[in-house]
Amino acid sequence: MGYIIGYSISGFVIIISIIIALVAQSKVNDAYQTYKSINSSLNMTGAELAEKLSREKGLALQIKSCKGNLTDHYNPKDKSINISQGNYASSSIAALSIVAHEFGHALQDKERYGFYNLRQFVVKISNFASGILLPLLIIGIILEFVLMSGIGNIVIYISIGIYGLALIANLATLPVEYNASKRGKELLFSLGATSEDEVYATEKMLNAAAMTYVAGTLVSLAYFLRYLFLLLAFTRKD
Numbered sequence: 001m002g003y004i005i006g007y008s009i010s011g012f013v014i015i016i017s018i019i020i021a022l023v024a025q026s027k028v029n030d031a032y033q034t035y036k037s038i039n040s041s042l043n044m045t046g047a048e049l050a051e052k053l054s055r056e057k058g059l060a061l062q063i064k065s066c067k068g069n070l071t072d073h074y075n076p077k078d079k080s081i082n083i084s085q086g087n088y089a090s091s092s093i094a095a096l097s098i099v100a101h102e103f104g105h106a107l108q109d110k111e112r113y114g115f116y117n118l119r120q121f122v123v124k125i126s127n128f129a130s131g132i133l134l135p136l137l138i139i140g141i142i143l144e145f146v147l148m149s150g151i152g153n154i155v156i157y158i159s160i161g162i163y164g165l166a167l168i169a170n171l172a173t174l175p176v177e178y179n180a181s182k183r184g185k186e187l188l189f190s191l192g193a194t195s196e197d198e199v200y201a202t203e204k205m206l207n208a209a210a211m212t213y214v215a216g217t218l219v220s221l222a223y224f225l226r227y228l229f230l231l232l233a234f235t236r237k238d
Contacts, residue, residue, distance in 0.1 A: 004233055010226035017222045021215035027208040032070065035094035035201050036086065042193050046087040046095040053103045053187060054081075061106055072098050074105035076120065081106060093198060097205040100187045104180030113179065119172035126165040156231050163227055170213075170220040177213045181206040 044052065047063055054061045062080035065088040066072070072084050081102050087095035108116040185202055193202065 004229070007226055007229035007233060010222055010229060013222040014219065014226060017215065017218040021212065021219055024208070024211040024215040028070075028212055031205050031208045032094050035097070035205055036090065036092045038093050038201065039091045040093045040096045040188075040193055041195060041198055042096060042188070042191055043091060044096075045089050045091050046083050046099040047089065049096050049099050050081045050083065050103060052191075053100070054106075057103075057107065057110075059106055059110060070098070072102050074102045074109070076105075076109050079106070079109075093193075093201045094205055096188060096193070097184065097202045098209075100184035101180050101206055101209070102184075103187060104183035105176075107183055108176065108180060113176070115172055115175040115179070119169060119176050122165055122169045122172060126162075126169050132162070160228055160231055163224060167217075167220050167224045170217040173213055174217060177210055181210055 042049070047065070050061070050063045053059075054063070060079065062078060064080050064082045066082040066084055068084055069086055070084060071082070072087060073082050074080070075082060081099070083095075083099055083102075087098055105116070107113075184206060188202055189199070193199070
């Protein structure tokens with residue numbers, strides 16, 4: 001009975017988490033729409049900022065333009081900073097804040113920042129394991145019904161562990177993203193973006209973005225607990 005109650009409660013947690021995620025995403029969009037029309041005092045585009053920081057920090061990065069809105073990202077495979085079309089040639093506070101944040105990830109990669117390496121490692125394992133999660137779960141349920149020997153339970157518990165890897169990846173993402181934002185702000189301030197209005201705008205942009213990762217982790221945790229309680233209720237016979 002306790003597992004069923006936990007399963008039901010986790011459903012409410014999922015709903016609350018999704019609401020928080022939607023609110024966080026709305027705040028990011030609002031901040032971006034506000035500051036994408038206000039030019040930074042640095043008087044350079046997103047691409048120029050990435051190139052300047054690459055030279056100053058001694059990183060041989062590729063600076064690329066990518067399709068989509070707010071699709072900016074750092075790719076550790078080819079050491080590239082990919083800037084969305086709206087930010088690539090923009091000199092706005094929003095564009096430079098986002099590019100500086102992504103450059104923060106490049107610095108994490110270069111310095112082998114612990115949480116960054118942990119996230120990359122877990123994500124690789126999680127991506128591989130997620131492909132066998134559903135078949136493994138089905139096999140476990142079939143074994144439990146057919147053999148009734150406990151082997152199915154073991155397989156099901158393994159599937160729970162695999163699902164937990166995604167949660168670990170989300171948890172590791174939090175310090176990675178907050179650290180990248182901290183580095184991004186420091187980089188912009190060191191270049192002279194230090195007026196009170198610009199500091200406020202930069203912090204509002206990056207803090208709003210960070211909240212989306214917090215919300216994402218809450219959603220991942222809620223789904224993991226729901227999945228866990230459901231399988232525990234299935235596997236326990238007492």
